[in-house]
Amino acid sequence: MATAILDILNALNGAVRRLPSVDYGEEKFNTWGKPTATINWCEEDYVVTPYCAEFVNSITNVIFMYLAIRGMRNCLNEGHDKIFFISFLGFFGVGLGSFLFHSTLWYSMQLVDELSMIYTTCLMAWASFCHGRSIRYSVTVGVLLSSIAGGVSVYYHYLQDPTFHQNVFALLTVGVLFRSFYMMERYVRSVDAASVNRMWKLVGSGIGVFLGGFVLWNLDNAYCGSLRSWRRSVGMPWGWLAEGHGWWHLLTGIGAYFQLQYGVWLRYCLDGRQHEFTLHWPGICSFPDVVRVPEEKARGRQNGAAVSRKKKL
Numbered sequence: 001m002a003t004a005i006l007d008i009l010n011a012l013n014g015a016v017r018r019l020p021s022v023d024y025g026e027e028k029f030n031t032w033g034k035p036t037a038t039i040n041w042c043e044e045d046y047v048v049t050p051y052c053a054e055f056v057n058s059i060t061n062v063i064f065m066y067l068a069i070r071g072m073r074n075c076l077n078e079g080h081d082k083i084f085f086i087s088f089l090g091f092f093g094v095g096l097g098s099f100l101f102h103s104t105l106w107y108s109m110q111l112v113d114e115l116s117m118i119y120t121t122c123l124m125a126w127a128s129f130c131h132g133r134s135i136r137y138s139v140t141v142g143v144l145l146s147s148i149a150g151g152v153s154v155y156y157h158y159l160q161d162p163t164f165h166q167n168v169f170a171l172l173t174v175g176v177l178f179r180s181f182y183m184m185e186r187y188v189r190s191v192d193a194a195s196v197n198r199m200w201k202l203v204g205s206g207i208g209v210f211l212g213g214f215v216l217w218n219l220d221n222a223y224c225g226s227l228r229s230w231r232r233s234v235g236m237p238w239g240w241l242a243e244g245h246g247w248w249h250l251l252t253g254i255g256a257y258f259q260l261q262y263g264v265w266l267r268y269c270l271d272g273r274q275h276e277f278t279l280h281w282p283g284i285c286s287f288p289d290v291v292r293v294p295e296e297k298a299r300g301r302q303n304g305a306a307v308s309r310k311k312k313l
Contacts, residue, residue: 009230009242021235035105038160041245042224045105048236056246057102063253064095070287071260078277078292083127084264090120091256098249114165115153121172122149124263128179131270177203177259180266188269195269198279199262202288206258213251220244257287264290 028050035045041057048055071088074080097112122145130138152168180203189196220227220243231239240246261279268277268290281288 009227013230013233016234016238019238021238023235024232024239032104032106036107037101037105037110038107039110039162040105041102042220042227043243043245044228044231052103053105054102054245056240056243057249058099060243060246060249061095061099061102061253063250064098064256065092067253067257067287068092068095070289071257074261074289074291075264078290080264080290081127081267083123084260084267087120087123087127087260087263090116090123091260094120095253111153111157114162114169115149115156117169118152118165118172119149121169121176122146124176124260125172125179127263127267128176128183131183131267177207180263183270184266188266191272192269192274195265195274195279198281199265199269202258202265202279202281203262205284206255206262208255209251209258210255213248213255216244216251217248218244220248254287261288261290 024044024047026047027044028046030046030053031050032053035053041054043054043057045053052058068088068091071091072085075082075085075088093116094113097109097114097116100106101109101113103109126138126142126145130141133141152165156165156168184196184199188199227242227244231242265274265277265279268274276293277290278293279288280291
């Protein structure tokens with residue numbers, strides 16, 4: 001796959017070089033001082049503006065902030081559970097933290113970026129594992145997850161190894177997803193198979209987009225030298241198309257938004273309130289939203305579901 005991507009870039013090289021472009025040039029004055037972050041990416045530093053270390057890696061975080069605001073507005077307009085509003089707020093924090101990190105390459109901003117991912121995922125873990133449970137159970141799990149988040153923060157600051165953060169984030173995310181899958185199949189499938197099938201399509205699309213970003217990010221790391229040469233040969237803005245970490249931001253932002261909306265819709269299905277809300281998702285290239293059904297239509301859907309359950313009995 002990597003070879004194929006490089007072949008495509010080489011094939012495009014001649015055509016793209018005929019287009020108007022701006023040379024990358026040398027590194028400009030470093031406004032934010034010497035980088036203190038423990039990790040740096042393949043994008044060259046300070047070649048676009050002296051006020052932003054990694055220009056593409058910074059601006060691509062706008063997708064996180066836009067979708068987070070969209071999600072928070074959806075929660076407020078439709079009256080979704082507060083935990084989802086807080087999760088979307090954490091999602092915004094991930095985008096803002098990543099923007100600041102890639103703009104400055106400061107270690108402090110690196111912590112804001114990476115640890116906000118852990119905290120937001122812990123919020124979703126609490127929402128997933130504590131649904132329908134007692135207050136005592138929910139408090140216990142909340143304390144446990146808070147301890148995990150605090151422990152990861154302290155140990156990561158001591159260890160300063162990005163691989164540790166990535167592994168913890170991956171484990172938490174997988175745990176939330178598999179718990180959600182279990183709840184969906186265990187408690188919703190027998191009642192509303194159609195909604196479950198649609199949820200699988202939604203969550204599958206989100207995971208697919210997320211994994212696509214992960215692949216491009218790793219290719220960016222593995223073939224950094226070749227990609228940098230290609231970017232410089234075609235100039236800006238065309239070279240930005242080969243910024244793999246920027247694509248990681250765009251695709252994982254979209255994938256994470258899909259997962260959050262999946263969580264909102266699953267909650268209503270688990271509560272038996274899917275007649276009151278619907279998943280508005282016109283197509284695979286659109287962003288999904290969980291919206292309230294008009295009251296008259298909701299009553300009709302509830303009556304239809306009741307008749308359907310009666311026939312099964």
